[in-house]
Amino acid sequence: xxxxTGKFPFEDFYDxxxxxxxxxxxxxxxxxxxxxxxxxxxxxxxxxxxxLTAADDKTLIIDDRIAQRLMxxxxxxxxxxxxxxxxxxxxxxVNNTWARRCDRTLYVLGDPSSPTSLQGDILTLKVPNGRxxxxxxxxxxxxxxxxxxxxxxxxxxxxxxDTYIVMENLKFLLSHYSSNAPVYVGHLFKKYSNYGxxxxxxxxxxxxxxxRKLVKHGYRSSGKCRNDGNDEDVDIGHCLQAVNVSVHNxxxxxxxxxxxxxSGLAHVxxxxxxxxxxxxxxxxxxxxxxxxxxxISFHYASPQFLYFIEQLLYRTSIYGRKIPDTGFKxxxxxxxxxxxxxFK
Numbered sequence: 259x260x261x262x263t264g265k266f267p268f269e270d271f272y273d274x275x276x277x278x279x280x281x282x283x284x285x286x287x288x289x290x291x292x293x294x295x296x297x298x299x300x301x302x303x304x305x306x307x308x309x310l311t312a313a314d315d316k317t318l319i320i321d322d323r324i325a326q327r328l329m330x331x332x333x334x335x336x337x338x339x340x341x342x343x344x345x346x347x348x349x350x351x352v353n354n355t356w357a358r359r360c361d362r363t364l365y366v367l368g369d370p371s372s373p374t375s376l377q378g379d380i381l382t383l384k385v386p387n388g389r390x391x392x393x394x395x396x397x398x399x400x401x402x403x404x405x406x407x408x409x410x411x412x413x414x415x416x417x418x419x420d421t422y423i424v425m426e427n428l429k430f431l432l433s434h435y436s437s438n439a440p441v442y443v444g445h446l447f448k449k450y451s452n453y454g455x456x457x458x459x460x461x462x463x464x465x466x467x468x469x470r471k472l473v474k475h476g477y478r479s480s481g482k483c484r485n486d487g488n489d490e491d492v493d494i495g496h497c498l499q500a501v502n503v504s505v506h507n508x509x510x511x512x513x514x515x516x517x518x519x520x521s522g523l524a525h526v527x528x529x530x531x532x533x534x535x536x537x538x539x540x541x542x543x544x545x546x547x548x549x550x551x552x553x554i555s556f557h558y559a560s561p562q563f564l565y566f567i568e569q570l571l572y573r574t575s576i577y578g579r580k581i582p583d584t585g586f587k588x589x590x591x592x593x594x595x596x597x598x599x600x601f602k
Contacts, residue, residue, distance in 0.1 A: 264309070267488075270393060272449050272582070277478035280466065282528070286295070287320045290388055290418055294419075301513055311587040314324050315573075318573065319472060319575075322576065324583065325426045328426065328429050328430060328433060329359065329425070329426060329429060331399065331429075332413065332429045332432055332433060333360065333361045333411045333412045333413070333424070334360055334361050334411060334412065334413045334414070334415055334428070334429065334432075334463075335362045335363075335364070335403065335410075335411040335413070335414050335415070335550060336362070336364070336415045336417060336423075337361045337363075337364040337365075337366055337381070337414065337415070337416055338352060338363065338364070338365050338366065338400050338416075338417055338418065338419055339366045339392065339395055339396065339416075339418065339528065340358070340365050340366065340367060340398070340419040340489075340575070341367065341368075341387060342367060343408060343512040344419055345365070347561055348419040348420055348561055349365055349419055349559035350561070351562075351564040351565060352419055352421075352564065353365075353379075355361070355422070355564045355565060355567075355568040356423045356424070356564070357423075359425035359426070360415070362407070362410075362411065363379050363545070364376070364379060364380075364381045364399070364401045364403070365379055365380050365381065365496065366383060366386045367380060367381070367382045367383065368382075368383055368386060368395050369382050369383070369384065369385075370384060370385060370386045370387075372384060374398070374402065376402075376406075379577055380589040381399065381402060382544060383395060383398045383399060383402070384398075385398050388484075390487060391486055391487075391489055392458075392489075392490035393484060393485065393486045393487060393489075393490045393493045393494075394486035394487075395432060395490075396490050396493075396494060397477055397485050397486070398474060398476070400414075400437040400469065400472060401473055401477060403421040404469055404470065404472075404473040404488055408469060408470060409466075410464060411466070412432075412437035412465070412466055412535075413432055413437055413464070413465055413466070414457070414461050414463065414464045414465075414466075414469050414488060415461060415462075415463045415464075415504045416430070416461060416462055416464075416515045417461035417555070418458070418459055418461070418557065420459075420525060420557065420558055420559050421461050421555055421556065421557050421559060422459070422460060422522075422555060422556050422559045422561070422562070422563070422564055422568075423461060423554060423555050424552075424553060424554055426515065426569065427552040427553065427554050428463070428554045428555075430471050430552060430586070431443070431516065431538075431552070431554065431590055432463065434590065435465065435506070435592075436465075437465040437467065438465070438466065438467050439465060439467055439504075440465060440467045440471055440502065440503040440504055441463075441467070441468055441503070441504060441506055442456065442457030442462065442463070442464055442465075442468050442469040442495075442498050442503050442504065442505055443456070443463050443467040443506045443508050443517075443520060444460055444462030444463060444508065444517050445460035445464065445508070445515060445519050445555075446459060446463075446505065446507070446508070446538075446539040446540065446595065447537045447538065447539060447560055448537065448538065448539040448598055449492075449536075449537060450495070450496070451494050451495055451496055451499050452499065452597045452598055453499055453504060453505040453595060453598065454495070454539050454571055454595075454598065455491055455492055455494070455495025455496070455505075455555075456491060456494075456495060456505075456517075457491060457517070457519035458489075458491030458494075459491075459519045459520075459558070460517040460519040460557050461517060461554070461557075462491070462517075462580075464498075468498065468503045470500055470509035471498075471501040471502070471503055472494075472497060476497040476498075476500060476560060478502045478516070479498070481499055482497070483496065483497035483501075484496065484497070484503075485501060489593040490499075504594040505594060505595050506592070506593065506594050506595065507540075507590075507591045507592070507593060508554070508590065508591075508592050509540050509589065509590070509591050509592075510551070510552065510589050511549070511588065511589055511590070511591060512542065512550075513540065513541065513546075513547075514547055514548070514549055514551075515543070515548070515549060515550060515553075515598065516549075516550040516552060516553055516554040516555075517539065517554050517555045518548075518549065518553065518555055518556050518557060519542075519557050520534075520556075520557055520558055521556060521557065521558040521559065522549075522559070522563070522567070524544075524547075524558075525544060525548040525549060525556070526545065526548055526549070527544070527545075528542065528544045528545070530542065531542065535575050539595070539598075551553035552586065552589065552590075572585040
């Protein structure tokens with residue numbers, strides 16, 4: 259691992275900030291280190307009766323030091339579009355489950371009668387509500403995040419309020435990339451542009467450099483990118499292509515998807531839309547091959563499902579099954595995708 263202070267070039271300026279760079283396999287733990295929880299500095303790993311407990315819950319017998327080190331090394335800001343009526347239902351469930359592992363979370367509301375403001379985790383934008391204005395909501399959110407948080411975080415995740423994200427797996431995927439390169443990842447569809455676009459429901463992630471290019475050369479250049487009125491994920495994908503941000507693959511070495519645009523039940527048991535094969539850039543799979551072992555997201559998740567999958571993933575273990583430390587070397591198909599030969 260290398261840390262220090264450096265000057266990094268963006269299109270119109272050099273900015274100096276602290277950085278950490280590390281090899282993708284530099285996630286093995288050092289037994290001499292005591293790791294602290296990111297949210298609660300009083301929580302540390304404790305060896306009790308010869309057993310190692312989790313950083314955030316002393317009743318869980320688990321060694322999560324590798325995960326904690328990775329979580330501390332990569333900083334993600336999560337922004338989640340929602341509406342006021344969902345604050346006590348969907349947002350509450352998101353906030354009590356996976357969003358706790360974001361390094362910062364913004365719940366983005368639209369209110370055309372109020373000026374843009376940030377109060378705690380609630381970002382209110384002066385934009386209309388409704389599906390036809392989701393692009394405007396995202397554009398204004400991205401501009402705000404760019405102005406206030408560009409240099410504070412490495413990556414910027416957009417997820418819906420009915421999406422579940424496995425943050426450790428996402429950060430492991432991102433550990434293969436530099437946030438100072440223009441990177442765009444998610445579940446890749448093959449329509450509407452030369453490279454395709456990432457499903458909005460499955461969640462998509464932009465590197466710091468990608469966000470900079472998107473706002474600087476996209477939304478601050480008159481007429482270059484659509485600011486409202488179409489499908490949000492398609493519009494964002496078009497603008498990213500216009501400013502030369504690379505589309506990257508997120509399937510694993512077995513061809514299994516990590517980001518999923520529909521519910522976990524639909525991907526596992528079947529019941530996906532009939533036309534999904536005409537959208538998916540990679541072969542559509544259901545059943546046991548639907549999902550990567552290091553899956554990152556499911557969409558259309560009810561608040562009840564969010565709590566249920568949280569319980570299964572973070573509070574349930576199978577005796578005798580352990581992942582070897584080097585088991586996921588070269589696990590993802592890392593790299594930019596080639597342009598489509600023919601797109602519709």
